[in-house]
Amino acid sequence: MTLQDPAATKAALHARAIEEGFSVMGICAPDAVPEAAGRLRAFLEAGRHGQMGWMAEREGWRGSAAALWPEARSVVMLAEVYTPDTDLRAVLAQRDRAAISVYAQGKDYHDLVKRRLKRLGRWLVAETGAGIKVFVDTAPVMEKPLAQAAGLGWQGKHTNLLSRDLGNWFFLGAIFTTLDLPKDEPARENCGSCRACLDACPTAAFPAPFQLDARRCISYLTIEHRGPVAEDLRPLLGNRIYGCDDCLAACPWNKFAVAAREIGYAAKVGAPPLEELARLDDAAFRERFAGSPIKRIGRDRFVRNVLYAIGNSGEARLRHVAEALAADPDEAVADAARWAAARLA
Template identity: 75%
Template sequence: MEGLKDRLTARAIEEGFSSIGICRPSSIPEAAGRLADFVGEGLHGQMAWMADRMAWRGNPEALWPEARSIIMLAEVYTPEEDPLDVLKRRDRAAVSVYAQGKDYHDLVKKRLKRLGRWLIAEAGGEIKVFVDTAPVMEKPLGQAAGIGWQGKHTNLLSRDLGSWFFLGAIFTTLELPADAPERERCGSCTACLDICPTRAFPAPFQIDARRCISYLTIEHKGPVAEKLRPLMGNRIYGCDDCLAICPWNKFAVTARETGYAAREAEPPRLAELAALDDAGFRARYSGSPVKRIGRGRFVRNVLYAIGNSGDETLAPVARSLAGDPDPTVADAARWALERLKG
């Protein structure tokens, strides 16, 4: 199988992946307990899908008992510009780097399927592929497979890739040689914890999703707590602060997939985004991860950013949405107006 593994690695790189590692379905025995503690403390917020099928999520052996190996793959999406720069442009929208181009779910899954078909043709067996849409704990598996380690911000880091990469998994019935797990290499650095605007990390290696701006802008339904809104700044979809500040990014490599490049040459203006109706929103973000949150949640976020902009010329924009049929949008518009008056 060693010869097969070498060929598999070469094929993965040829397909466009940047790193590959292999572990066993039994390689993360501590994951189930950590997940249970996280959900038990309510740190997952409204993400009910984390609690659902928890037995599968915490135990890859339960998800597919026939699997003998898990092939973990990393694909980089390193930005060309510093994602922190747009935070100073208060009339513009900050969108997380991963969501500025095409939907990574589609791009990574196609690559995984091609690699999986190649593996079957070479060695037989069965496969299942996963990209962030099934009860699979990709980050612990990525560490077990040697791709990187979970940093103090709980995201996966790599000595060779930095912070900017997606993870995909191929479960297979083939028993392939496993790689050694990666060890944690954050040392005394706390840059990712210190930069978090909402203090979403109760302690190193722990996250309270209910305070995380990525969670608040993407997963959280309804109004965001008023004490957190000013801390969101102009971030309207996700947050890259803890990733962008990481010193390991000096080893980040250039993205090979052009589909991850930003669709727009400049960060969009808040006034322009606030004016989108449902049809306009769906058309603008077709094929983008942004589309999944819907127009209501999206415009809610834009209005929080308008309220944080300090730009009184945006007051008419907020005023025009104060009577929006979506009560959450209307609430955000009224809040933005009060902030701009203040």
């Protein structure tokens, strides 16, 4: 061990985190958000998690970081910026092209952030001998409440984390450690009377400020939802085929956003033609989106989304593309194809 003073350890860890590419770091106690479990319970009881059964299955761990790993004494929260350098909403007017969420334009952030977290964690273990666990999105950890408790920012009315210094374009990662490090002051909410994010939502997915009904959220519908999407929601998807950035893009705090440092987040997918994407079979889909978070939803759900966009395009020339998939082996794809063809008739 070379670091023993907690304050010195925290300062050295912060310097190392910035060197690794993180934008900001904060620390909270594992039990810093006692109200999180109750909020999660209310969300689940209202059924607002939709088909995300995994949220209920690990509710105990998700509601309490202390329960997830009782040996932890500190939670180190880190933010990594992926700020886009273009106007994300411009593609929404190009109705024959696909609108894909900015976070999915480059390499899979799970891999990039976790790689950085592991390097930082290995350094901390080498310097202190402490125990650690690292998490990026896929574990039952409520990153946003913990990040607010650690002072990184606050959960806005769109329920995403935002910051005075970063806007709201950033990923979160966590390092749980057995070290008892000095804790940061929690961030205060600074949304005021603004409701830009709420008004920007195409599907009215926010029942109230600071509340989200995932069942109406386009990100949920295009990524997590299996099977056909409710017909009354399909026209509201527009040409969004993977995720939605409308509430994030509307936030005025983005005037303070900083540029992304990780080149892997640079846009590569772009806004491809819907006709081109609809023709992808499973092998072509996997090859095209290798290394991308888009790959996780599979060809069938992806093409289903593309067909909804085709139905919303108003482009009669795309009707034959939809008709060609009306007998697809996947029933959700076939249903979407028939709906799109009928819309364009």
